[in-house]
Every structure is written in C-alpha cells, then in structure tokens.
Amino acid sequence: MKLSKKIKFNEFLLVGILLFTVLSGAVRKWITNNGGINNIITLMQILVVYLLVFIKGRSTLSNKNIAGIFFIYVSYLVIAAFNPLSPSIYHTISGLIIHLSFWLGLFVYIANRDFIKFDRFYYLILVLIILEAILAIIQYQMPRESAINQYVIEQEFDEESALKIAMVGNAVRVTGTFSYIAGFSAFVLFVQLFSFSLFYREDKNKHFAIIGVALSLILAFLTGSRSTTIINIFLTISFFVFQLRNYNYKQLISILGGLFLIISINLSIGDPLHTIDFVSNSYENLDTRFEDNRDEGQGRILTPINTLINNEFPNKIIGNGLGISYPAIVAVKGTSKVAETFWVQDDEIGRTLLEGGYILLILKLLLIITALKLLQMDKRFMTIAFSLIFIYMPLTTNIYNIVFFLMGIIYLEQAILSSKNTEISLK
Numbered sequence: 001m002k003l004s005k006k007i008k009f010n011e012f013l014l015v016g017i018l019l020f021t022v023l024s025g026a027v028r029k030w031i032t033n034n035g036g037i038n039n040i041i042t043l044m045q046i047l048v049v050y051l052l053v054f055i056k057g058r059s060t061l062s063n064k065n066i067a068g069i070f071f072i073y074v075s076y077l078v079i080a081a082f083n084p085l086s087p088s089i090y091h092t093i094s095g096l097i098i099h100l101s102f103w104l105g106l107f108v109y110i111a112n113r114d115f116i117k118f119d120r121f122y123y124l125i126l127v128l129i130i131l132e133a134i135l136a137i138i139q140y141q142m143p144r145e146s147a148i149n150q151y152v153i154e155q156e157f158d159e160e161s162a163l164k165i166a167m168v169g170n171a172v173r174v175t176g177t178f179s180y181i182a183g184f185s186a187f188v189l190f191v192q193l194f195s196f197s198l199f200y201r202e203d204k205n206k207h208f209a210i211i212g213v214a215l216s217l218i219l220a221f222l223t224g225s226r227s228t229t230i231i232n233i234f235l236t237i238s239f240f241v242f243q244l245r246n247y248n249y250k251q252l253i254s255i256l257g258g259l260f261l262i263i264s265i266n267l268s269i270g271d272p273l274h275t276i277d278f279v280s281n282s283y284e285n286l287d288t289r290f291e292d293n294r295d296e297g298q299g300r301i302l303t304p305i306n307t308l309i310n311n312e313f314p315n316k317i318i319g320n321g322l323g324i325s326y327p328a329i330v331a332v333k334g335t336s337k338v339a340e341t342f343w344v345q346d347d348e349i350g351r352t353l354l355e356g357g358y359i360l361l362i363l364k365l366l367l368i369i370t371a372l373k374l375l376q377m378d379k380r381f382m383t384i385a386f387s388l389i390f391i392y393m394p395l396t397t398n399i400y401n402i403v404f405f406l407m408g409i410i411y412l413e414q415a416i417l418s419s420k421n422t423e424i425s426l427k
Contacts, residue, residue: 006056006115013055014410015121017048021403022128022187025178030147042328045399046094049101049406057112066107069370073103073363077322080356086321087336094329095322095355102395102402103367109410110374118414125411126208129191133215136174136184140222144172173224178400182346185220185228186393186400192216192232193408196239197415227392234388243381314338319357326397348390351397375409376417 024045028038061067077099081092109116139149149172176184195212213236220232314320315338323329324339339354352361368386372379393401 003115007117008120010055010057010112010116011118011120013051014116014118014407015124017051017403018125018407019128020048021045021400022132022177025175025180025183028179029175029177039332046097046101046328049105049399049402050097052105052108055108055112055115057115060104060108060111063107063111065374066111066370069363069366070103070107073367074100076356076359076363080319080322080360083318083321085315085336085338087324088333090333091321091323091326091329091335093323094326095324098326098396098399098402099322099356099360101399102406103364105402105406106371106409109406110371113410113413113417116410116414118411119418125194129194129212129215132176132184132187132191133219136176136219136222139172139174139176142172149175174219174222180400181223181225182398183400185223185225186398186404188216188219188223188228188232189235189393189401190404190408190411191219192235193405193412196243197412199244200415200419231388231392235385238381238384242384243378245378313354313357315357316353317357317359319353319355319360322355325351325354346394346398347392348395351394376413376420 024041028041032038060070077096081096083092086092086095135148139146142148173181174184175181176187178184178187191212195209195216198209198212217229217232217236220229223229320338321336324336330339348364349361352364372382372386375382389395389401389405395401395405
C-alpha cells in the first residue's frame with residue numbers, strides 16, 4: 001500500500017475511534033434503555049482502542065525501545081490472569097483487556113507516528129468540540145429532570161445518592177453526549193490537549209488556542225468534578241511553563257488583547273451574552289461542592305498517596321486478580337470478597353495495587369518512563385500529566401480516559417512534530 005493511502009487509512013481509523021467514543025453514550029441516554037444493547041455498546045467501547053492494531057505501518061515490537069518492556073508487561077498480565085483469587089474468567093479477561101488497552105494504543109502510535117497525520121479532520125473535531133460545549137451549557141441551565149440531562153448511572157443508585165451525583169450547587173453536572181460524568185470529564189481533557197496543539201499549528205487560527213484552553217476550564221467547572229478542575233489548572237500551568245516556554249509570547253499577548261477587547265465591548269453594552277453571570281455561577285456552584293464535600297475531597301487527594309505508602313491490601317506483591325474493581329464487569333458478575341472488603345476510589349494507583357500488586361504498578365511506571373523517553377514532548381510537562389492522571393483519574397478502568405488521553409497525546413505530539421518538521425527515529 002502506498003504511503004499516502006496508509007496515512008489516509010490511519011487518519012480515518014483514529015477519527016472513527018474518537019467519534020464512536022463521543023457518540024456511543026448518546027445512544028444509551030436518548031435512544032434505547034435496552035440492557036442487551038447497552039451491554040453491546042459498552043463491550044464495543046472497551047474494545048475500540050484495539051482497532052489501533054490495524055494501523056497501517058510497522059509492528060510495534062519492531063521498535064527496540066518498546067519491545068522489551070512491552071513484552072515483559074504483557075507477559076506479566078498473562079501470568080496475572082491465572083491468579084487463583086480471581087472470582088471468574090469474565091473478570092480475568094476484562095481485566096487483561098483494560099490493563100493492556102492504553103499502553104497498546106500508545107506504543108502502536110509511537111511505533112507508527114510517521115504514518116499518521118491527524119490534520120484532515122481538524123474542522124470536524126473543532127465542530128464536535130463546539131457542539132459538545134453548546135450542549136453542556138444548555139444542560140447546565142436545564143433542570144435535572146429534563147430529558148437532556150439523563151444519566152445512565154442514576155439507574156444504579158437511590159434518589160438521594162443520584163441527586164448528590166447529578167447536582168453541583170443549584171445546577172446539574174453536565175455530561176454532554178456521554179452516559180456518565182466521567183465520560184464528559186475525559187472529553188474535557190481532550191479539549192484541553194487539542195487546544196494546546198493549536199499553538200503549534202501555523203496554518204490554524206491561533207485565537208481558538210487560547211479560547212479553547214479557557215473553554216476547557218469552563219467545561220471543567222460545569223462537570224462539578226474537583227479532579228477534572230485540578231487536572232485542568234495544573235496541566236495548563238505546566239504546559240505554559242515547560243512545553244510552551246519558547247513560544248512567541250508577543251503573538252499570545254495580541255490574542256489575549258483581542259479577547260479582552262471583545263469581552264470589554266460585551267460588558268460595555270450590558271453583557272447581552274450573559275457570560276460573566278454564567279462563568280461566575282459555574283464557579284460558585286463548583287466552590288459550593290468543594291465546601292460541602294471538603295473531607296471527601298481531601299480524601300480523594302490523599303488516598304492514592306496513602307494507598308501507595310500504607311498498602312493494606314492482601315497479596316501486595318501479585319495482587320488479588322485482574323478486573324475485580326472494574327465497574328462494568330462488577331455490575332454484571334459481582335466481585336471478590338477482597339474487593340468488597342477493601343474499598344478503592346477511582347484512581348489508578350489503588351486499583352493497580354489491588355488487582356496486580358506492586359509488580360504491576362512498577363511495570364506501569366516503567367512503561368511511563370519509556371513513553372516519556374519516546375514522546376517528542378517536554379519531559380517535565382508529560383511527567384506532570386501522567387502523575388495527575390495516575391492520582392486523580394482511573395486510566396485503566398475508565399475507557400473514556402483511555403481514549404481521550406491517548407487521542408490528546410497523539411494530536412498534541414503531531415502538532416509539535418509538524419511545527420518542528422522533526423525527523424522521527426525509526427529505531
């Protein structure tokens with residue numbers, strides 16, 4: 001196959017994965033409540049990252065920088081799959097799939113990035129982000145009982161718990177086209193990384209770069225998620241401090257000046273767009289949630305670190321079975337007594353230690369180090385990014401985080417490479 005055809009195929013494959021992930025939740029929310037169909041959609045979403053193995057290019061293991069550690073990681077997952085503590089074969093298989101998917105996708109990309117150009121669908125992605133933002137703003141201003149604010153997750157909780165999940169202050173926590181708040185939160189991460197990439201696109205309108213960064217923060221507010229907001233703020237700071245340190249800030253200042261002029265004109269004529277009230281109300285609602293759940297919030301910050309230092313799980317070295325904390329399989333097939341006894345919050349560190357022990361956690365850290373060496377991005381920025389994700393977001397058990405973090409990395413690195421016109425090593 002000619003190089004141009006390979007690149008075109010890979011482009012369509014990537015955007016297909018992105019579109020399916022964005023739109024699949026809409027089917028579950030607004031088209032059908034059939035349990036069988038929803039389970040099929042969930043299964044397809046779990047497996048969608050594996051479509052990346054069909055990328056036209058070269059074998060992932062042909063890259064000597066990847067082959068060794070990736071082979072060791074996969075080998076350990078296979079061994080861990082035979083852990084006798086696993087409650088069923090279903091947990092084992094699903095656990096193996098979810099622990100492998102992000103790293104498989106990332107290293108397939110790294111091995112084949114010179115066969116990928118993510119430009120063809122720039123305007124499609126831009127329109128997708130704008131439509132999701134508009135939908136989120138509408139959802140935020142509509143009552144929770146509105147059809148547009150359906151939550152698939154509410155079916156699993158009583159009214160009081162569902163209300164706590166769905167509300168932030170006096171407004172709903174938006175989900176866009178996704179079935180769960182976590183899905184939209186992951187999409188916000190993609191919006192942020194996509195916006196970062198626009199600083200490197202000479203052929204694109206850079207005004208949207210700064211607008212997109214600001215939009216991602218507003219959307220983070222609308223989710224009512226503390227972890228999403230914290231990740232957004234720290235990622236933006238680290239991006240400007242480390243990744244964008246050599247950027248032409250005169251151009252950035254001119255962009256900010258233009259935005260300031262637009263905002264000033266809007267305010268001078270009475271704020272007909274109601275932007276100030278909207279942003280202020282969004283922040284106040286999020287602040288209310290912070291205050292009302294201060295102890296829980298501190299727990300979410302400190303628990304992953306405490307878990308790492310004071311691991312109280314049994315079988316600390318090899319873990320207690322893959323998949324035992326994965327919500328999708330737990331909802332259908334139950335879980336083990338260990339998982340029921342030892343509660344684990346939604347963070348990568350705790351779930352990795354529970355399921356695969358210190359061995360699996362160390363292997364994942366080695367994978368991160370390998371990725372940091374191979375990605376053509378600032379090492380400090382990406383170290384902060386991976387650290388925030390590991391502490392605040394479950395990269396393994398939330399397929400949305402897997403897809404959107406991966407797609408964000410791909411889009412940002414492609415933009416950086418394009419701006420540098422870098423020759424990529426094919427070793």
